[in-house]
Amino acid sequence: MSDLILHQYPASPFSEKIRVLLGYKQAHYSSVEIPVIMPKPLLMPLSGGYRKTPVMQNGADVYCDTAIICRLIDRLYPDSTIYPEAVDAANNALANWTDTFFFRVAVAIAFQPKAMIDNPLFSDPEAAAAFMADRVELSKGGLQIRMEFEMAMPYFLAHMKHLDKQLSDGGFLFGDKPTAADFSTYHCCWFVYSRDAIRDTLDPFPNVVSWIQRMMAFGHGHVTHISGDAALDIASKAEPLGDEVMGSMHPGELKPGDDVEIIPTDYGLIPVQGKLQIASLEELAIRRTDARVGNISVHFPRLGFELRTL
Ligand SMILES: N[C@@H](CCC(=O)N[C@@H](CS)C(=O)NCC(=O)O)C(=O)O
Structure with a gap:
């Protein structure tokens, strides 16, 4: 059916969101461990x-951002959809707010001084300095990922209190099955829960802790670890799906094949350039050709990305 390859690293919360979704769907996939900081030489030929x-790779189609990766996984594994229509607006709004604003809150909690002791990213002073410098670069020209701890803590505690009430029946956020909002909320909570030094922040919220444990119990699915080079070889032997979709948002302005660039609107403001393939309310995609992997399609969610003509 699919040959999904997840490009990720263990300490990444957004990767944990996808790993646990793949566990929930009992998916078979491969995984490539990518560097925590730039440069990422074996990822760039794919992501442009x-x-x-x-980043998720499916042959020569490459999916950037977990919002579109979740849609892809749900499409490939449609049983127990994480997008039930009955809660569509609440589910999507909560997932989006959690992955943007609330993620920044969780970063501030997870990087507070007392959490640094057992942080795997800060194994030695040199690694810590390189990490901090890289994250300054990541925020350059855009939104600061990091929020002040004093501002973040009340947001964190207030949201945990609401979640604790909503999860008191022992299920998931919108019923007896997890939805997209559960996976978004889970990875922010996992960021805190997975650190011994700050796990007690969650002690006043036992329903949240039980729910985290229910989410973790889905596991990470059936994973095979492969090298970055092996993933590039797979891409070079595949061709992108190539479907073209133009939504009604840019009437007469844009057509397939136009030279465009796509750039995140928050942080990591590096443009990806190519020929336009999909511009709908749900998705943007461009086609590119790379010396190492040949023809590639790179897909993004519409929300959180800007489309510019060249
Ligand atoms: N909106 C993105 C956010 C992804 C994100 O911020 N990931 C963090 C790691 S969890 C990141 O990219 N950090 C910098 C890096 O890994 O180079 C998504 O949903 O995938």
């Missing part, structure tokens, strides 16, 4: 410059 983590 997009640097955030994770």
